[in-house]
Each structure stands twice: as C-alpha cells, then as structure tokens.
Amino acid sequence: MNPLGFAWRSLVRQPARASLGILGVAAVGALLFDMLLLSNGLLVSMRDIFDRAGFDLRVTATEALPGQGPRMQDATAAVDAIARLSNVRSVIAMRFAEALIETTATSRVRVSFQGVGGVGARPWDLVQGREAQGTRELLVNRDTAERLRLAPGSRVQVRASCSEEPESLPPAMFTVTGVADFPFDTSSSPTAVTTLEALGELCGLDAAGQADVIMVASREGATMAATAAQVSAAVPTLQVLTNEEMVGRIESGGFSYFRQISTVLTTVTLSFAVLLITVLLTVSVNQRLGEIAALRALGFTRGRVVADVLCESALIVGGGGLLSLPLGGLLAVGLDGILKNIPGIPEDVHFFVYQSRALGVHAGLLVATALAAALYPVRIVARLPIAATLRNEIVG
Amino acid sequence: MNIASRVNNAIIEAVNVSRVFPMPAGPVMAVDDITLRIEHGEHTSIRGPSGCGKSTLLHMLGCVDTPSSGTLLFNGADVATLSDRQRSLVRLRQVGFVFQRFFLLPMLTAAENVELPQAEAGVSKPDRRRRTKELLDYVGLGARAGHRPSELSGGEMQRVAIARALANRPRLLLADEPTGELDRSTGEQIAALLDRVNADGTALVIVTHDQTLAERSRRILTMRDGRIEREESR
Numbered sequence: 001m002n003p004l005g006f007a008w009r010s011l012v013r014q015p016a017r018a019s020l021g022i023l024g025v026a027a028v029g030a031l032l033f034d035m036l037l038l039s040n041g042l043l044v045s046m047r048d049i050f051d052r053a054g055f056d057l058r059v060t061a062t063e064a065l066p067g068q069g070p071r072m073q074d075a076t077a078a079v080d081a082i083a084r085l086s087n088v089r090s091v092i093a094m095r096f097a098e099a100l101i102e103t104t105a106t107s108r109v110r111v112s113f114q115g116v117g118g119v120g121a122r123p124w125d126l127v128q129g130r131e132a133q134g135t136r137e138l139l140v141n142r143d144t145a146e147r148l149r150l151a152p153g154s155r156v157q158v159r160a161s162c163s164e165e166p167e168s169l170p171p172a173m174f175t176v177t178g179v180a181d182f183p184f185d186t187s188s189s190p191t192a193v194t195t196l197e198a199l200g201e202l203c204g205l206d207a208a209g210q211a212d213v214i215m216v217a218s219r220e221g222a223t224m225a226a227t228a229a230q231v232s233a234a235v236p237t238l239q240v241l242t243n244e245e246m247v248g249r250i251e252s253g254g255f256s257y258f259r260q261i262s263t264v265l266t267t268v269t270l271s272f273a274v275l276l277i278t279v280l281l282t283v284s285v286n287q288r289l290g291e292i293a294a295l296r297a298l299g300f301t302r303g304r305v306v307a308d309v310l311c312e313s314a315l316i317v318g319g320g321g322l323l324s325l326p327l328g329g330l331l332a333v334g335l336d337g338i339l340k341n342i343p344g345i346p347e348d349v350h351f352f353v354y355q356s357r358a359l360g361v362h363a364g365l366l367v368a369t370a371l372a373a374a375l376y377p378v379r380i381v382a383r384l385p386i387a388a389t390l391r392n393e394i395v396g
Numbered sequence: 397m398n399i400a401s402r403v404n405n406a407i408i409e410a411v412n413v414s415r416v417f418p419m420p421a422g423p424v425m426a427v428d429d430i431t432l433r434i435e436h437g438e439h440t441s442i443r444g445p446s447g448c449g450k451s452t453l454l455h456m457l458g459c460v461d462t463p464s465s466g467t468l469l470f471n472g473a474d475v476a477t478l479s480d481r482q483r484s485l486v487r488l489r490q491v492g493f494v495f496q497r498f499f500l501l502p503m504l505t506a507a508e509n510v511e512l513p514q515a516e517a518g519v520s521k522p523d524r525r526r527r528t529k530e531l532l533d534y535v536g537l538g539a540r541a542g543h544r545p546s547e548l549s550g551g552e553m554q555r556v557a558i559a560r561a562l563a564n565r566p567r568l569l570l571a572d573e574p575t576g577e578l579d580r581s582t583g584e585q586i587a588a589l590l591d592r593v594n595a596d597g598t599a600l601v602i603v604t605h606d607q608t609l610a611e612r613s614r615r616i617l618t619m620r621d622g623r624i625e626r627e628e629s630r
C-alpha cells in the first residue's frame with residue numbers, strides 16, 4: 001500500500017476529523033479564491049469594457065485620466081490628422097459636460113452630457129432610433145429615456161453646464177433621435193449625447209473644437225502598439241494611452257485598494273487554514289504514535305512515514321481545494337451582487353472576475369498550505385524515538 | 397565480510413553493550429555492559445523483574461535503539477556505522493517484531509496488515525497475496541483475512557501480528573511480552589505458535605516476566621539491574 005492509499009485509509013478511519021479538515025479547507029479555499037478574483041477583477045472587468053467599446057487608444061491633453069485633466073483645444077484638427085493615418089479605422093472626439101434636461105417644468109433630470117464628433121463607430125450600442133447628427137439633436141440612454149418618457153422625436157429643453165463654475169447658459173431645444181446603451185452605464189446614471197459642435201455651441205464660442213478625449217480604433221490587422229506609434233507621431237503634443245496603459249493608470253490612481261485588501265485577507269485566511277490542518281494532523285499523529293513507532297520497528301523508513309503524513313495533508317487540502325471552487329464561485333456571484341449595489345457603479349463592471357491566473361495562484365497557495373501545515377506533524381514523525389515510544393505506549 | 401562473521405554463526409552479537417538514559421535526576425543505566433550472541437535458529441528468553449532493562453536490550457538487538465557504548469554487530473556489520481535508512485532496511489528484511497500491544501493498523505484488514513511490510517520491501521502483488529494467505533493459514537486465521545483488528549480477539553490480533561512479523565522471512569523474531577495482554581490459555585496458544593515459528597527455522601528472542609513462557613526456551617537469560625545475572629540452557 002503506497003503512502004497515498006495509506007493516507008486515504010487513515011482519513012477514512014476518522015471520518016469526522018477528515019470532514020472537518022476538508023470542510024475547513026473548502027471554506028477557507030472559497031474565501032481565498034474570491035480574494036484572488038477580487039484582487040484583479042475590477043481591472044480585468046474595466047479592461048474588458050474598454051476592449052468591448054471597440055477603441056484601442058485614448059488621446060488626451062495631459063497624462064491625467066480622460067475627463068480629469070485639461071481639455072484639448074484643437075480636437076477637430078487632431079481628429080482629422082488621426083483619421084488620415086493608415087492604421088486607423090475610426091476616431092472620435094468626446095467632450096464631457098453636464099446638463100439639465102426638461103420636458104415640462106416638473107419633469108426634469110440632470111444628465112451626464114457628452115459631445116461626440118469624428119468618423120466611424122461609436123462606443124455605445126444604439127437600441128432605438130438613429131444617431132444624433134444635426135446641431136440640435138440628442139441621443140439618450142435608457143435611463144434618461146425611461147425617466148422622461150422619451151422616444152425618437154421627443155422634444156426637450158437642455159441647459160448645459162460646461163465647467164466646474166456655476167454658470168447660467170441659455171437653454172436650447174433639442175430633438176431626441178434615438179436611445180442607446182453606454183458601456184459605463186450604471187443602473188441609475190442618466191446620460192445624453194449630442195454632436196461635438198452642438199455641445200461647443202452650447203458652451204460658448206471659445207469652446208468650439210474642445211474635447212476631453214479622442215478615442216481611436218485600429219484597422220483589422222494593425223497592432224495597438226503600431227497604431228499608438230502612428231498617432232503619437234501625428235499629434236506629438238498630445239498623450240496617447242492604450243487600453244492596457246489606461247487600466248494601469250486607473251490601478252495606480254487608487255484602485256489598488258482591492259489588491260491590498262485581498263492580500264491582507266488572503267494572508268489571514270491562509271494562516272487560518274495552516275493552523276487548522278496543523279492541529280488536525282498533529283492530533284491524528286499523536287494518537288497514532290505507537291502505530292508509527294511499530295511501523296518504524298518493522299522497517300518503514302523515516303521518509304516513508306513522513307510521506308504518509310504529507311499525503312494525508314495533501315488529501316485534506318486537495319479535497320477541500322476542489323470543493324472550494326464551486327463554493328467560491330457561488331460566493332463570488334453573491335458578493336459581486338452586493339458590491340454592485342454601491343451607487344454609481346456601471347452595470348458592466350464586475351468586482352469578481354474569473355481569471356485562469358487566479359486559479360493557478362489558488363492551486364499554488366493551497367499546495368503551499370498543505371506543505372506548511374504538514375511541517376510540524378512531519379517533524380514529530382521524523383524525530384520519533386522508536387524505542388522510547390514503544391515503551392511509553394506500554395508503560396503509559 | 398569481516399572475519400567475525402565468517403568465524404561465528406551469530407545473527408547478532410552484542411559486545412560490552414550499555415545503554416544509559418540521561419535523566420534530570422541523574423543517568424539511568426538501563427543496560428549495563430552486556431555481551432551476548434544470538435545464533436541462527438536459537439530459542440532464547442530474557443526474563444527478569446520489571447525495569448531491569450529487558451526491553452531496552454531487545455530494542456538494541458532489533459536495531460531500533462543504539463548502545464551508548466559497546467559494539468553491536470548484525471551479521472558481522474557494526475550497526476553503529478549504518479545509516480538510519482540502512483537500519484530500517486535491516487529491520488524490514490531480517491528482523492521481525494512482535495509487541496505486547498500488537499500495534500496492528502486498525503484501518504487495515506488482517507491480510508492488509510500482513511501485506512504491508514511486504515509491499516514496503518517491494519514484493520510484487522501476486523507474491524504478496526500468496527505469501528499473506530500462506531501466513532494467515534500458518535497462524536490459523538485463513539478464514540479471517542478480511543477482518544479488521546477490531547473484529548478480532550486479543551489472541552487473534554497477536555497471531556496476525558506474528559504473521560506480519562514473519563512476512564519478509566526474517567532470520568530473527570523479537571517478541572516483547574507477547575502474551576502480556578492475553579489470558580493464560582490464549583497466551584499458551586501464542587507461545588505454542590512461537591515455538592512452531594522457531595522450529596521452522598527462525599531464531600527467537602522473547603522478553604517476558606512470565607515464568608512458564610520463559611521456560612519453554614532452550615536458553616533462558618535472567619536480567620537484574622541492566623545485567624545478565626544468570627544464563628541457563630536446557
């Protein structure tokens with residue numbers, strides 16, 4: 001009987017102890033798995049949204065994240081220059097503002113108001129009607145449409161506010177042309193989009209041609225890096241960010257909380273697992289000292305009895321580890337649901353995202369747990385004085 | 397092979413062997429300068445009052461404990477020069493142990509307990525099966541092969557333990573109070589079984605404080621305070 005079969009028999013012999021160990025590891029493993037999914041989940045999710053929006057590059061005035069730094073002044077010229085590049089499929093410029101949209105004096109809603117210009121695909125999915133094209137046309141998201149009961153053809157009054165300072169700009173009448181889903185939509189975030197020119201006009205003369213970000217999509221077959229190089233050369237005064245760099249910026253800009261929390265919780269969780277298994281194995285080994293000494297007297301090598309303990313640890317941790325995956329998966333879905341209730345979190349953003357790398361790390365950490373937990377009981381077994389133990393079992 | 401092993405026929409030879417246990421209250425001399433040879437096919441008993449050093453001596457003869465001083469030769473090789481692994485191998489292939497408390501593995505059947513040392517010695521599965529059946533028949537438990545120790549009586553457990561000790565055909569069988577946990581008549585059955593094992597060619601050293609068990613041996617050593625006080629042959 002090899003050490004694994006032997007360890008299996010030892011476990012089966014004490015089903016309560018084995019179940020306790022396996023369930024303990026399953027619970028700890030589920031938490032561990034979730035911590036690993038959480039540590040990168042948000043970033044992976046954002047990256048995914050960026051990629052799904054269909055744009056590879058973001059061009060901004062400075063290194064600040066889009067919408068958080070100064071605007072580009074001559075965005076129209078930049079868009080034209082970028083549109084001419086051989087690697088570029090579509091390019092759009094966006095300007096972010098806010099607006100109060102009113103249908104009647106009582107029915108009004110404050111929206112995130114965006115001006116979009118350029119050529120090619122848009123980063124949203126049209127669900128009804130058509131894009132806004134003329135200077136007095138407006139596309140709204142579902143939330144806005146539902147709140148104000150808007151449909152293509154509806155007429156609304158728009159009061160834009162274009163800067164941080166309070167301002168009183170003259171209201172203007174707009175016609176709704178369509179309804180769309182936006183990639184960063186939250187369940188309660190009204191959004192409306194018009195053309196860049198229309199927003200510039202609303203915001204005043206000096207604002208024409210201003211934009212917060214230019215988004216660029218590569219042509220099929222062109223690499224992100226090659227397009228980024230072309231764009232940088234075409235608009236040397238502007239900053240070019242790939243989606244990857246963008247995620248990196250967001251991460252260094254404060255989203256490392258999740259990683260830090262997850263690292264701390266992972267460490268605590270694993271220490272708990274190590275302690276639990278160490279205690280279970282130590283108790284079990286101490287109960288069997290006589291048998292182990294007898295096996296040694298019968299010619300089992302030290303390596304062999306050590307292997308038995310290691311295998312027992314591996315079986316407990318392995319069994320618990322397997323159970324922890326479905327358990328962790330369910331838990332992640334539940335926790336994700338709770339976190340997504342935080343106001344202002346976009347619908348498509350997830351905190352717990354499956355990554356195969358997380359699965360690898362999970363397995364690696366559990367192997368380390370099995371080894372660490374076996375350390376003390378292995379030491380007991382390896383140092384067991386055979387003669388004295390046999391004697392103690394009789395006398396004691 | 398050195399001269400000693402060629403000249404004599406000893407399985408194990410102890411020369412001026414002592415075993416001291418350093419204790420807080422002062423060293424305990426468990427075995428005090430014993431010189432002893434165990435030859436092939438011998439039937440020896442070691443008797444004496446509790447605490448006189450019988451088990452300690454037996455453990456040294458079985459290579460599970462090492463002398464504090466003196467020399468122990470197993471088949472002529474100095475045991476002190478063997479690594480822990482080599483000593484394990486000597487025990488696995490050449491020595492069999494029978495304990496007072498049997499120490500069968502409770503989660504294994506009688507047959508699996510007997511197979512265990514054979515598997516450790518690398519015996520193939522069919523050979524193991526054959527040998528195990530033969531041994532269980534030999535100790536009269538052929539019909540109980542599939543039973544766990546908890547389903548066996550004390551005498552039956554000890555018989556399984558004897559079968560296990562014989563599994564790898566050792567030259568030497570060491571038994572420490574093999575009847576210590578058994579009633580008189582069961583003890584006699586075990587003693588008879590051990591006699592048969594010896595008659596079939598295995599050297600036997602039995603440690604016991606049981607007078608009648610000791611007197612079944614051809615050679616009886618009586619110990620006192622770590623020394624061999626008397627040696628009788630019959």
Ligand SMILES: Nc1ncnc2c1ncn2[C@@H]1O[C@H](COP(=O)(O)OP(=O)(O)O)[C@@H](O)[C@H]1O
Pocket residue numbers: 387388391417419424425426444445446447448449450451452453
């Ligand atoms: N591991 C040990 N540590 C300390 N003292 C021991 C140990 N083993 C045996 N002794 C002491 O050595 C003496 C002989 O013990 P032992 O060989 O077990 O005697 P016996 O088997 O004849 O009853 C006793 O005094 C015992 O207390």
Ligand SMILES: [Mg+2]
Pocket residue numbers: 450451452572
């Ligand atoms: Mg004793």
